Amino acid sequence: xxxxxxxxxxxLVQGSIYALVALGYTMVYGIIELVNFAHGEVVMVGALVxxxxxxxLVSRGYTGxxxxxxxxxxxxxxxxxxxLGIERVAYRPLRRAxxxxxxxxxxxxxxxxxxxxxxxxxxxxxxxxxxxxxxQYLIGGAVISQVQVVIxxxxxxxxxxxxxxxxxxxxxRAMRATAQNPxxxxxxxxxxxxxxxxxxxxxxxxxAVAGTLIGAYYQVGNHTMGFLLGLKAFTAAVLxxxxxxxxxxxxxxxxxxxxxxxxxxxxxxxxxxxxxNYSDVFAFLMLVLVLIFRPSGLxxxxxxxxx
Amino acid sequence: MKLRPLLFxxxxxxxxxxxxxxxxxxxxxxxxxxxxxxxYAMLALGLNIVVGYAGLLDLGYxxxxxxxxxxYAMLAxxxxxxxxxxxxxLPGGALLAAAFGxxxxxxxxxxxxxxLAIVTMGFGEIIRIFLRNLNVTNGPAGIDLIxxxxxxxxxxxxxxxxxxxxxxxxxxxxFLFLGLTVLIVLMSRRLExxxxxxxxxxxxxxxxxxxxxxxxxxxxxxxxxxxxxxxxGISGVLFAGxxxxxxxxxxxxxxxxxxxxxVVLGGMGHLNGVLLGAILxxxxxxxxxxxxxxQQQTFGEVYLDPASLRMLLFAVALIAVMIxxxxxxxxxxxxxxxxxxxxxxxxxxxxxxxxxxxxA
Numbered sequence: 001x002x003x004x005x006x007x008x009x010x011x012l013v014q015g016s017i018y019a020l021v022a023l024g025y026t027m028v029y030g031i032i033e034l035v036n037f038a039h040g041e042v043v044m045v046g047a048l049v050x051x052x053x054x055x056x057l058v059s060r061g062y063t064g065x066x067x068x069x070x071x072x073x074x075x076x077x078x079x080x081x082x083x084l085g086i087e088r089v090a091y092r093p094l095r096r097a098x099x100x101x102x103x104x105x106x107x108x109x110x111x112x113x114x115x116x117x118x119x120x121x122x123x124x125x126x127x128x129x130x131x132x133x134x135x136q137y138l139i140g141g142a143v144i145s146q147v148q149v150v151i152x153x154x155x156x157x158x159x160x161x162x163x164x165x166x167x168x169x170x171x172x173r174a175m176r177a178t179a180q181n182p183x184x185x186x187x188x189x190x191x192x193x194x195x196x197x198x199x200x201x202x203x204x205x206x207x208a209v210a211g212t213l214i215g216a217y218y219q220v221g222n223h224t225m226g227f228l229l230g231l232k233a234f235t236a237a238v239l240x241x242x243x244x245x246x247x248x249x250x251x252x253x254x255x256x257x258x259x260x261x262x263x264x265x266x267x268x269x270x271x272x273x274x275x276x277n278y279s280d281v282f283a284f285l286m287l288v289l290v291l292i293f294r295p296s297g298l299x300x301x302x303x304x305x306x307x
Numbered sequence: 308m309k310l311r312p313l314l315f316x317x318x319x320x321x322x323x324x325x326x327x328x329x330x331x332x333x334x335x336x337x338x339x340x341x342x343x344x345x346x347y348a349m350l351a352l353g354l355n356i357v358v359g360y361a362g363l364l365d366l367g368y369x370x371x372x373x374x375x376x377x378x379y380a381m382l383a384x385x386x387x388x389x390x391x392x393x394x395x396x397l398p399g400g401a402l403l404a405a406a407f408g409x410x411x412x413x414x415x416x417x418x419x420x421x422x423l424a425i426v427t428m429g430f431g432e433i434i435r436i437f438l439r440n441l442n443v444t445n446g447p448a449g450i451d452l453i454x455x456x457x458x459x460x461x462x463x464x465x466x467x468x469x470x471x472x473x474x475x476x477x478x479x480x481x482f483l484f485l486g487l488t489v490l491i492v493l494m495s496r497r498l499e500x501x502x503x504x505x506x507x508x509x510x511x512x513x514x515x516x517x518x519x520x521x522x523x524x525x526x527x528x529x530x531x532x533x534x535x536x537x538x539x540g541i542s543g544v545l546f547a548g549x550x551x552x553x554x555x556x557x558x559x560x561x562x563x564x565x566x567x568x569x570v571v572l573g574g575m576g577h578l579n580g581v582l583l584g585a586i587l588x589x590x591x592x593x594x595x596x597x598x599x600x601x602q603q604q605t606f607g608e609v610y611l612d613p614a615s616l617r618m619l620l621f622a623v624a625l626i627a628v629m630i631x632x633x634x635x636x637x638x639x640x641x642x643x644x645x646x647x648x649x650x651x652x653x654x655x656x657x658x659x660x661x662x663x664x665x666x667a
Contacts, residue, residue, distance in 0.1 A: 035421060090626050097633030099420075100364070100571045107564055108625030115619040119611055231428070231560070238425045281436050284429030291426055292414050 002141035007264040008257055009139075013148045013217070015256020016155035020210040021233035022240070022248035023162065024203030030179040030243035031199050032095065037106035038086055040230015041113035042079050042204050046211025047221045048121050050075040051128055054215075063131045065150070068216055075208040082113075083204030084197060092193075110227075117223035128219040151213050158209060159249055162202070166245060175199065179243070235287050241300020250299060259283050326481045337593075338477045342549060344589035345484035346542055351569040351585035352491045352578070353538025358567065359576035360504060361531035362511030363416075364424040366563050367431025371536040373438060373558035374407050375400035375543020380450040380553045381443065393456055397544050404540020405533040412532035416525060431563055439555040449554025456483070456548035463548070480549050487545070491538055492578055498534070499578075507531055511576075572628055574635030576642065583637050588621075595620050 021043055028036045050071035057067055090109045094102040135146040166172035177185040178195045186192045214229070215221050232255065240251025262282035290298060329337045350372060357365045378400045382391045391399075415426045438444045455464035455476070463483060464476040498504045506527050509517040518524045547553050565588065573584020595617035602611065628636060634643055 029421075033421075035424070090630070093630045094633055097629070100358075100567075100575065101629045101633035104568055104571045105626050105629040107568060108622045108629065110622075112619055112622035112626070115615040115622065118615040119619070123612075123615075231432075235425060235429065238422060242421065278436065278440060281433050284433050287429050288415065288426055291418055291422055295418050295422065297422075 003264060004261075005140055005142040007260040009142055009144050009148065011257030011260035012253060013151050013256070014260060015236075015253035016152055017210050017214055017217070017252075018229075018233050018236045018256050019249045019252025020155055020158065020206045020213075021229060022237040022252045023159070023245060024207050025230075025234050026237040026240075026242055026245065026248040027175075027199050027203050029237070031175065031182070031196055032091070032102075034091060034102050034106065035234065036091075036203075037103065037230070038090075038109040038113060039203065039207060040226035040228075040233065041110050041117075042082055042086075042207040042226070043211040043214070043229055043233075044117060044221070044223065044226030045082055045113065046075040046079045046208035047215040047225065048117060048126070048211075048223070049078045050208075050212040051126055051215055051221055052121075054129060054131065058129045058131060064133065067131055068212060072209055072212045075212050076205050079204040079208035079211070080201050083200040083207070087197060087200045092196075110230075114223050114226070121223060123223065125220055125222045128215055128221070130219075132216060147217055151217060154209065154213065158206060162206070162245065165202070171195075171198065232283065235283065238297055239287050239290055241297025244297070244299045247297055247299035251297070254298075255283055255286075258286050322485065323482075326478045335475075335477065338481065340590060340593055342477055342480045342484055344586045345481065345488050346546055346549070347566065347569060347589040348488050348582055348585040349484070349491055349538055349542040349545075350566050351573070351581050352488070352495055353535045353542065354566050355535075355570050355575060355578070355581045356495065356498070356507075356538070357531050357535035358570050359581065360499065360511065361507040361528055363528060363531060364420055365427045365532075365535070366424045366560070366567065367411075367427035367429070367434075368535070368539060368566055369558045369560070369563040370411070370431040370434040371404040371407060371539030372543040372546065372562070373434055373555075374404045374536075375540035375545075376547040376553045376557070377438060377444055377450075377543075378403055378540075379544040379547035380453050383454040383548070384450055385452050386445065386450045390454055393458055393544075393548070397541060400540040400544035401537045402540075404536040404543065407540075408533040408536025409529055412529050416528045416532070428560060428563070431558075431560055435555050435558050435560075438558065444555075447555060449552060449556075451552040453547050453551045453553065455551065456480070456545065464551075484545065487541070488582075491541075492582070495578055503527065503530065568625060572625065572635060574638035574642070577635070577637060577639035580635050580637035580639070584635070587636075591624065592617055592621050 021039065024039045024042070025036060028034055028039070050068075053071040053074045054067055057070065062070075086109050090105045091102055094105055132147055136143050137146075137149070164172075166175060174185065174190045174195050175198070177188065177190055178192055182192050185195075214225075233252065236251035236255040237248045238251070239255060240247025240249070242248075259279050259282065263279035294300075326338045326341060329341060350368070353371075354365065354368045357363050357368070379396050381387055382389045382396060382399075383393075384390075411427070411430045415423060418426060439447050444450070455462055457463065461467075463479040465479075466473060466475045467479065468474070506517070506522050509520065509522060510524050510527060514524055546557075550557075566585075569584040569588045570581055571584070572588065573582065574580025596613070598613060598616060598620070602613070602616075
């Protein structure tokens with residue numbers, strides 16, 4: 001079996017999930033310059049809601065992919081409502097506040113969502129029922145499972161759709177204008193509040209899908225799962241250049257691949273002294289290195305600072 | 308003018324009597340909580356130098372706390388078999404943390420605001436992962452049986468008698484931490500008004516203008532990083548000696564986030580505010596504890612997990628304070644005036660303007 005190819009495949013799958021989550025971070029950051037700390041928690045809620053739906057329906061005899069589709073159709077509106085609520089309650093009143101106030105408020109939302117999830121779903125790890133076929137395909141000496149294929153494809157379709165939305169539609173143009181200069185966009189007749197809300201809707205919908213996919217892939221979830229995922233996705237967004245959609249996608253995929261290659265090879269390269277438990281170190285080290293040489297991320301715009 | 312020394316005297320008596328009164332009124336576990344509140348106060352004061360004075364967002368501050376704690380844990384416990392005294396390890400921890408601060412700061416200080424935040428966060432996690440996986444630090448199990456803090460023959464964890472007063476260990480730590488907190492407050496206050504402090508303020512307000520005025524912004528930022536780290540390292544040494552046990556789980560990113568919340572919630576850059584924020588946030592989760600009993604009394608049954616409920620209330624309080632007082636609970640008068648001045652300027656523009664404060 002080709003270990004290199006295998007790790008790249010696993011990395012791309014993991015990375016495409018990172019990318020979906022990273023898009024949520026980068027879109028919000030691009031428009032209101034806020035690190036939406038609670039975004040990882042929205043993903044967590046998406047994953048747990050879809051798990052609840054799956055469990056309900058499995059007991060009635062449903063199984064297979066249709067079940068995932070139904071669960072994602074429940075998770076998306078839930079997460080959208082959540083995202084809109086968060087924006088309205090915790091961020092909108094703070095748009096004119098000092099820079100760190102919305103960040104602390106976001107941290108508050110993140111803790112609150114974790115605890116609400118703990119109240120609803122309990123504190124233990126929840127296991128997903130085995131509902132998906134275990135079909136595997138061979139490519140060039142590596143194995144890719146059906147779940148992985150579906151994750152890659154749905155992530156690709158969603159990213160393409162987002163690209164079209166942002167680059168080719170009226171709404172997308174309004175979003176780009178708001179990102180560039182909210183005040184001027186407002187003068188040009190863009191309803192800035194609506195655009196910001198829309199950004200949260202799109203980001204939360206992507207988070208819901210990402211949550212469901214993570215659940216289907218790792219088959220385990222609990223109320224703290226959003227934290228590390230959010231951290232990684234945010235890292236991916238920064239790696240690619242925060243505020244840039246292409247950057248978030250590239251950063252996510254790159255981070256996934258780096259992590260998996262790191263986990264796969266680190267033990268071998270260092271003769272067992274440093275094992276796969278250092279894969280997170282690898283991810284963050286990569287981030288630091290990239291930022292030292294390209295301070296605005298891989299695809300970020302290199303803005304000139306002015307007084 | 309006679310009122311001031313009187314008030315000061317009263318405050319001094321109150322602060323000195325606090326552990327005795329707390330013990331009587333609320334029990335010994337609350338005295339322990341006071342000790343932790345003071346430790347957090349020291350940490351928050353340290354982070355305040357980085358975030359409040361120099362305006363650098365650091366989300367990995369707990370790394371320096373960890374460095375200090377592990378230094379003491381490894382060199383004053385049976386772990387390696389060394390038992391170095393505090394007067395070696397306290398400056399040692401401070402120096403090592405400062406070195407780490409400079410080391411981590413050097414390659415990253417060219418980065419802009421939020422990029423710096425994520426990189427410091429990454430560094431914090433890297434240090435924690437190393438602590439978790441290295442053999443010298445005993446991995447996830449951590450190090451226990453750490454020597455209590457001792458100065459000469461005076462052990463802080465032992466019970467002492469003074470003029471007929473019984474003073475248990477946690478009281479001793481309270482007074483030790485109190486003394487050091489006061490020391491750090493004094494140092495911070497002197498720093499704030501010094502040439503360096505004013506240079507930091509200039510960098511915080513406008514880095515490019517500060518550079519144009521001839522300030523060496525890179526070195527000044529590095530100094531802020533190292534200075535903040537020093538206080539983190541000192542708190543870490545004290546924490547290890549006080550707790551007697553360290554493990555990587557004490558140094559998660561949540562901890563960094565909590566310290567940042569203390570600084571911002573209290574009123575960053577303002578010493579009174581930072582102290583208030585630290586003590587409030589350290590005590591608040593405990594203060595919500597009786598809610599479980601209240602729930603039981605009212606409904607006859609515990610419906611909601613008290614641990615979750617209390618963190619939930621904590622989170623709601625965090626959001627509410629930020630919405631009601633975005634400048635913090637006790638901001639410095641200058642900062643408050645600035646904020647309200649800009650409010651008046653913009654009174655005519657509609658609410659739709661989403662530009663976050665000062666984004667250009």
